[in-house]
Amino acid sequence: MSTTTIYNFAPGPAVLPKEVLQQAAAEMLDWHGSGMSVMEMSHRGPEFTSIITTALADFRELLAVPDNYKVLFLQGGGLGENAIVPMNLMGRKPQPATADFVHTGSWTAKSIKEAQKYGKVNIAASGEATGYTTVPARDSWKLTPDAAYVHLCTNETIDGIEYQFTPDVAQETGGAPIVADMSSHILSRVIDVSKYGVIFGGAQKNIGPAGLTLVIVRDDLLGHALPCCPSAFNWTIVAENDSMYNTPPTYAIYIAGLVFQWIKRQGGVAALEQKNIAKAALLYDYLDSTDFYANRVEKSSRSRMNVPFFLKNESLNAEFLAQAKASGLLQLKGHKSVGGMRASIYNAMPIEGVQALISFMQAFASKHA
Ligand SMILES: *Cc1c(COP(=O)(O)O)cnc(C)c1O
Secondary structure, three states, X not given: OOOOOOEEOOOOOOOOOHHHHHHHHHOOOOHHHOOOOHHHOOOOOHHHHHHHHHHHHHXXXXXXXXXXXXXXXXXXXXXXXXXXXXXXXXXXXXXXXXXXXXXXXXXXXXXXXXXXXXXXXXXXXXXXXXXXXXXXXXXXXXXOOOOOEEEEEOEEOOOOEEOOOOOOOHHHHOOOOEEEEOOOOOOOOOOOHHHOOEEEEEOOOOOOOOOOEEEEEEHHHOOOOOOOOXXXXXXXXXXXXXXXXXXXXXXXXXXXXXXXXHHHHOOHHHHHHHHHHHHHHHHHHHHHHOOOEEOOOOHHHEOOOEEEEEEOOHHHHHHHHHXXXXXXXXXXXXXXXXXXXXXXXXXXXXXXXXXXXXXXXXXXXXXXX
16 A cells, blocks of 8 residues: 555545545445445435434434425436426426526526426526636626526536626526535535525535435425325425435435535534635735746635636646656546646645645746746
């Protein structure tokens, strides 16, 4: 075994807290004396019931989810929700209904394309003119007076832009709910759930393994599913069955539950947010201090979770990645649609990982200066 400390900067599936992986390993063959692995248990038995009940309660506590919201554990991922959201919400208004989208980059592009199958789409604002380097200013949004909902991606994982404000759209839309895709920053910062109608996210960025999708939905938004909506993705049916309408992703829920307990031991979401602010500041300050590397995102829209950056001399990209890997700094390659590099620094990335990355970047820059 090498003694190099490994830091994994993957965008997702992504790094998990080591303590969580160690606990899962210790409990792999025999969960709490049950004689079974969590993977082998009935999802309706007393053991798994205690696992999912605790996970749900911890998640609600961590985000202070108000009582008039349901938390659902589903499958289908973030992209699945791109269809599941319109199938559940377009029916709020006479057909064909319109949903508003604030187009901020790669993920909203996919959400828009999918929603068009289930209703009309209005692009209320777009960051296209700036190359998706900024969240369009709130006062530029052209919302639909009677929209079924307003879709935002509050952290664009690929472009590295994040909302640093919580918008209010009620007045211009006649009370349309905000639907927020928080796949890549949920639990990284304190949010006011009551400002949103629906929050969804795939687990594999900041919560746990792929396969689990979380949905937080306000009670009054249930009961509007279009007839085409599959029952297993009809939020009303899933809520009535406590996320047990069909077999939920049991092992992913178990790991997510361990992550929720880890977050509580860290002092909760507010404490992690402070660490995330410090980690991001360290990396952006370094990027802004050098001419060797650059981040192109407008400062007010920079993501604390996903930091894309470019080498000024892109012919060094392959060498940068190979040497980073040899130094224990893994999965730094940028998304193919953007190029360059991307450091994803989710909750489970310690500040030491960011420091190690910066030290490596400094050494690489002085070697090639
Ligand atoms: C990763 C990601 C998705 C896609 O999730 P899948 O689980 O792969 O479907 C959607 N939205 C955002 C913002 C993401 O980061």
